[in-house]
Amino acid sequence: MKRLFEFLSTAWTGVATHKLRSFLTILGIVIGVAAVIVLMSIGKGAQAEIISRIQGLGSNLITISPGATTFEGVRTAAGSATTLTLEDATALSEQLQYVDSVAPSYSRGIQLVVAGKNMNARVTGITPDYMQAYNLKLTSGAFISEYDYQRGAKVAVLGSSVKETLFADADPIGQQIRMGNNLVRVVGVLESRGGGMGSSDDIILVPLTALQQMATQPRTSQGEHVISSIALTVTDEKQTTYVTNEITSLLRERHQLGPGVDNDFTITSMEQIASTLLETTSTMTLLLGAIAAISLLVGGIGVMNIMLVSVLERTREIGIRKALGARERDIWGQFLAEAIFLTFAGGIVGVGLGWALSFVVPRIVEVTPLVSADIVLLAVLVSVGIGLFFGFYPAWNASRLNPIEALRAE
Numbered sequence: 001m002k003r004l005f006e007f008l009s010t011a012w013t014g015v016a017t018h019k020l021r022s023f024l025t026i027l028g029i030v031i032g033v034a035a036v037i038v039l040m041s042i043g044k045g046a047q048a049e050i051i052s053r054i055q056g057l058g059s060n061l062i063t064i065s066p067g068a069t070t071f072e073g074v075r076t077a078a079g080s081a082t083t084l085t086l087e088d089a090t091a092l093s094e095q096l097q098y099v100d101s102v103a104p105s106y107s108r109g110i111q112l113v114v115a116g117k118n119m120n121a122r123v124t125g126i127t128p129d130y131m132q133a134y135n136l137k138l139t140s141g142a143f144i145s146e147y148d149y150q151r152g153a154k155v156a157v158l159g160s161s162v163k164e165t166l167f168a169d170a171d172p173i174g175q176q177i178r179m180g181n182n183l184v185r186v187v188g189v190l191e192s193r194g195g196g197m198g199s200s201d202d203i204i205l206v207p208l209t210a211l212q213q214m215a216t217q218p219r220t221s222q223g224e225h226v227i228s229s230i231a232l233t234v235t236d237e238k239q240t241t242y243v244t245n246e247i248t249s250l251l252r253e254r255h256q257l258g259p260g261v262d263n264d265f266t267i268t269s270m271e272q273i274a275s276t277l278l279e280t281t282s283t284m285t286l287l288l289g290a291i292a293a294i295s296l297l298v299g300g301i302g303v304m305n306i307m308l309v310s311v312l313e314r315t316r317e318i319g320i321r322k323a324l325g326a327r328e329r330d331i332w333g334q335f336l337a338e339a340i341f342l343t344f345a346g347g348i349v350g351v352g353l354g355w356a357l358s359f360v361v362p363r364i365v366e367v368t369p370l371v372s373a374d375i376v377l378l379a380v381l382v383s384v385g386i387g388l389f390f391g392f393y394p395a396w397n398a399s400r401l402n403p404i405e406a407l408r409a410e
Helices: 002-017 019-057 086-095 146-151 160-167 208-214 237-254 270-313 315-323 328-357 373-399 403-408
Strands: 061-066 099-114 117-126 138-141 155-158 176-179 182-190 204-207 229-234 265-269
Touching: 019 270, 019 328, 019 373, 061 237, 086 099, 086 229, 086 237, 099 160, 099 208, 117 160, 117 208, 146 208, 155 160, 160 182, 182 208, 204 208, 229 237, 237 265, 265 270, 270 328, 270 373, 328 373
Parallel strands: 117 204, 155 182
Antiparallel strands: 061 229, 061 265, 099 117, 099 176, 099 229, 138 182, 155 204, 176 182
């Protein structure tokens, strides 16, 4: 303990002797550590936001969309096929196990007019199960009921952005919207989910039966109603893979797809999306950390440079200490302790600066950084590791000086 105290005391004396030089050395480490904390916390914040959005949609959600068509050897974009039907949704609901709700939907672009304000919007015809499937919540009014669906009532539920565009601060409940040549009464407003994946802010929902009256819905050659997508939820998340396989088998059978023929539909589960997005953001976080680590590397080179200069300046001091009986490990330990002291101090100050900057970043970018203990610990340990790595050679160089030649130094 006494020897450790002596090392620390000597290290402090060496650092305090050249205050400006020590400050500039520490500043390089401070900037590097702060950069690591801020950039990695941005990556962590993005991951947390993705998880939150997926949880908001429901991790047990599976969506089915039409596949692509091929015309004269040219494959078109995904979703261009007209093979997914309302009857498919009915078959999935009746024949599959572990399925809680099935919500088919069909979308059309329609012009909306309210008291001189108008907008072109995507109107989606739905069934009452749509609310449960997508985990939607209302801020006011009511959702489309089974009664509305069965009688084809011309009622609508608005996303928050649509409500702001058409009604501003006015209460839209009970108000009428002109959709093409039809008048539709607003019965509810959805809770805002913000922009990005799974946002419901820009949607307008009406009963699917009502949309069939307002706009021509395509049919297949067999006379079945074509729809845009099917959303369903599973009762047990562990059965997601099983349900996905069963959906594939049932739809291939219904669409009469033979062996070797590609699916004319696409199945996507929230579990797959979450896995892909989290893998992507993890890579992004590591990349951001690597970019920030370059600052730490530069700071480490600065530490080595300063320590080498310090060894040259204190050559005579080293010779005197060796002449008085100091061993190589004592000299080595002294200079290594100074390097570690500089980087550790820089690491602590850098943590404070990085933490403070994390409160400023949300005002600049639309991501709330998440400063976690592992990021802070990593930054501090890396800064100390840099002190050990870049301080080793100067310390070793000092310990190897010949005492006689050192005493001769000016």
